[in-house]
Amino acid sequence: MLAQATEKLRSRYGATALTNAAFALAVLVLIIAASLASEVFLTDRNLTSISRQIVTNGLLSLGMLLVILTGGIDLSVGSVLAFAGLLATGLQAHMPFPLAIAIALAMGLAVGFFNGFVIARFKLQPFIVTLAMMGSLRGLLYMYSDTPQYPVDPLFRSLLGGGFIGPMPVPTLIFLLALPVVWFYLSHTVSGRAVYAIGVNEEAVRLAGINVRKHIIAAYMASGFLASLAGVLLASRLGIAQPSVGVGYELDAIAAVVIGGGILGGGGGRVSGVFGGVIALALVDNVLNLFNVESYYQQFLKGIIILIAVLARRKPA
Amino acid sequence: MKHLGKLFLLGAFALMTVATAHLPAAAKDLKIGVVNLSLCCSYFVGMDQAIKDEAKVFPNVTVLSTDAKGDAAKLTSNVEDLLSQKVDGLIVSAAWIEAAPEALDAIKAAGVPVVLVDRMLKGGDFTSWIGPDNYAIGVGIGQYIVKRLNGQGLVVVLRGGPADNSIGLARTDGMLSEVEKAGIKVEAAPDFGGWSVDGGFKLMEDMLTKHPQISAVFCENDSMCQGAQKAIKDAGRSGDIFLASVDGEKGTLKEIMTEGTNYAATGLNNSDQIGRAGFHRLMAILAGAQAPKETVLPSPIITKDNAEKFYNPDSVF
Numbered sequence: 198m199l200a201q202a203t204e205k206l207r208s209r210y211g212a213t214a215l216t217n218a219a220f221a222l223a224v225l226v227l228i229i230a231a232s233l234a235s236e237v238f239l240t241d242r243n244l245t246s247i248s249r250q251i252v253t254n255g256l257l258s259l260g261m262l263l264v265i266l267t268g269g270i271d272l273s274v275g276s277v278l279a280f281a282g283l284l285a286t287g288l289q290a291h292m293p294f295p296l297a298i299a300i301a302l303a304m305g306l307a308v309g310f311f312n313g314f315v316i317a318r319f320k321l322q323p324f325i326v327t328l329a330m331m332g333s334l335r336g337l338l339y340m341y342s343d344t345p346q347y348p349v350d351p352l353f354r355s356l357l358g359g360g361f362i363g364p365m366p367v368p369t370l371i372f373l374l375a376l377p378v379v380w381f382y383l384s385h386t387v388s389g390r391a392v393y394a395i396g397v398n399e400e401a402v403r404l405a406g407i408n409v410r411k412h413i414i415a416a417y418m419a420s421g422f423l424a425s426l427a428g429v430l431l432a433s434r435l436g437i438a439q440p441s442v443g444v445g446y447e448l449d450a451i452a453a454v455v456i457g458g459g460i461l462g463g464g465g466g467r468v469s470g471v472f473g474g475v476i477a478l479a480l481v482d483n484v485l486n487l488f489n490v491e492s493y494y495q496q497f498l499k500g501i502i503i504l505i506a507v508l509a510r511r512k513p514a
Numbered sequence: 515m516k517h518l519g520k521l522f523l524l525g526a527f528a529l530m531t532v533a534t535a536h537l538p539a540a541a542k543d544l545k546i547g548v549v550n551l552s553l554c555c556s557y558f559v560g561m562d563q564a565i566k567d568e569a570k571v572f573p574n575v576t577v578l579s580t581d582a583k584g585d586a587a588k589l590t591s592n593v594e595d596l597l598s599q600k601v602d603g604l605i606v607s608a609a610w611i612e613a614a615p616e617a618l619d620a621i622k623a624a625g626v627p628v629v630l631v632d633r634m635l636k637g638g639d640f641t642s643w644i645g646p647d648n649y650a651i652g653v654g655i656g657q658y659i660v661k662r663l664n665g666q667g668l669v670v671v672l673r674g675g676p677a678d679n680s681i682g683l684a685r686t687d688g689m690l691s692e693v694e695k696a697g698i699k700v701e702a703a704p705d706f707g708g709w710s711v712d713g714g715f716k717l718m719e720d721m722l723t724k725h726p727q728i729s730a731v732f733c734e735n736d737s738m739c740q741g742a743q744k745a746i747k748d749a750g751r752s753g754d755i756f757l758a759s760v761d762g763e764k765g766t767l768k769e770i771m772t773e774g775t776n777y778a779a780t781g782l783n784n785s786d787q788i789g790r791a792g793f794h795r796l797m798a799i800l801a802g803a804q805a806p807k808e809t810v811l812p813s814p815i816i817t818k819d820n821a822e823k824f825y826n827p828d829s830v831f
Binding site: 339431 | 550553578579580581583584585586587590591592594595596597598599600610611612613614615616617619637638676677678680
């Protein structure tokens with residue numbers, strides 16, 4: 198009976214639409230269950246805290262989505278994030294902070310350009326190129342600063358990390374603005390369409406006379422830029438930039454993309470799915486904390502939850 | 515007569531107020547949050563466990579413990595999650611990060627007391643700190659090495675890292691202050707050992723190859739020296755190299771007590787003691803006690819002459 202019903206829906210809306218709807222429903226159920234089970238879940242303080250917590254992984258995941266769509270991967274985002282935070286806070290001693298931020302963001306773009314250029318020009322595996330970048334950049338940022346950097350300008354903290362526009366923390370607002378920008382790029386521009394197509398069949402795109410290299414470089418530059426933006430916002434929120442921050446963040450971003458329906462290897466994934474994936478991961482963290490689940494159980498459960506989410510998205514044979 | 519009655523009444527009233535003043539305060543439930551940067555290693559697990567053990571004695575005290583898995587940003591959001599749950603006080607074990615201004619500011623804004631254990635955070639206000647003086651422990655070990663070497667020989671130093679870890683730096687600096695004064699040669703391994711047994715093993719292998727004559731090895735923690743000891747043994751040089759480190763964990767104490775060992779000394783840094791002291795410090799503050807801002811716990815140097823006294827086979831660490 199159920200099988201027939203789902204089959205009907207499938208033939209009408211397609212499998213991905215159905216799994217996406219089921220996924221959105223699952224996130225909604227999680228939210229409702231959390232609000233019923235824990236009296237603190239819906240408090241202002243907790244909601245503000247969740248909304249701040251999604252920013253870092255949210256921005257990294259958007260960049261990761263673009264790169265994964267081309268069939269690549271970007272493992273250097275954690276190092277870029279740490280470096281950008283150090284530059285934006287460390288350079289404030291010598292210049293006004295907006296300029297320091299601009300330099301940090303330019304660094305992210307430059308790293309992205311380098312990644313994309315090497316991958317597209319020399320046809321190297323994105324995994325290895327960005328893994329090498331991840332390591333070298335971490336070494337470089339320790340050379341630049343082996344001690345934490347404190348922001349000099351109090352505005353840097355109060356405007357960005359601690360600021361609110363209405364009830365919304367500024368970093369959250371920046372992330373929420375980034376969502377439609379990336380969505381518009383992917384669904385309404387030639388370059389965005391090309392990014393999808395490259396992940397499906399790079400050769401066909403090349404034969405159609407489209408400059409593949411340019412679009413691959415653009416995807417990695419976007420990833421580098423978003424990672425550096427996340428780093429600046431994180432440093433301003435924590436009130437400090439530490440060289441050892443951001444280790445392992447690339448894995449959370451990849452997880453969010455895949456939970457949201459992205460396909461490693463390219464050609465599949467949506468901004469709405471990534472948003473859901475980021476929310477789901479943040480909720481799981483927050484809810485497990487509110488229920489005082491011991492840390493080791495948390496890690497175990499998180500792994501299982503990711504596995505179930507991916508299993509549920511499996512294409513029917 | 516009338517006056518007498520009045521007096522009697524007054525006296526009775528006075529007696530009553532005195533009597534009630536000596537009754538214990540009505541029992542109320544207390545919620546205490548423990549914020550761990552990481553539960554990676556037995557040192558920090560032992561501290562967390564010690565706090566829970568002490569709290570178990572009191573039926574109306576609940577402990578909510580969190581683990582940020584080494585991530586400074588997650589530590590800040592864990593603080594927010596605990597404050598959402600209206601904890602009466604917090605204990606923060608920030609391990610290897612230097613500062614967490616946003617986390618401390620959030621605690622201050624919520625108006626709850628916070629006791630820092632082990633790591634004194636910079637850049638923010640806290641109620642009270644209890645922990646070791648890592649520089650002083652280093653000095654103690656340095657004095658031991660000087661006495662044993664008679665101002666001759668080469669000391670190899672194994673550092674934990676990364677470069678922004680000032681705990682390791684303080685230990686090494688303390689040791690160097692004594693050893694360099696005595697004119698003993700020092701050679702630090704170029705890379706970091708990551709505080710682990712395998713890290714110490716790998717670094718020591720390289721140093722053994724490079725230096726045909728080594729008199730002593732100093733490690734920033736016990737684990738690395740346990741690995742280094744194994745590498746020295748494999749190279750057949752146990753007879754001419756002794757080891758000294760910092761922590762006083764169970765395995766090391768047992769080794770120091772073993773007849774004929776070349777593991778000579780460790781500076782006690784007892785996480786169990788720190789955790790218990792931290793819990794009671796917070797309880798006293800919640801009861802209204804004026805606590806000192808900083809309390810340094812004693813860290814004796816342990817050798818084969820006194821190891822028996824400190825060895826506890828049931829300890830976590």
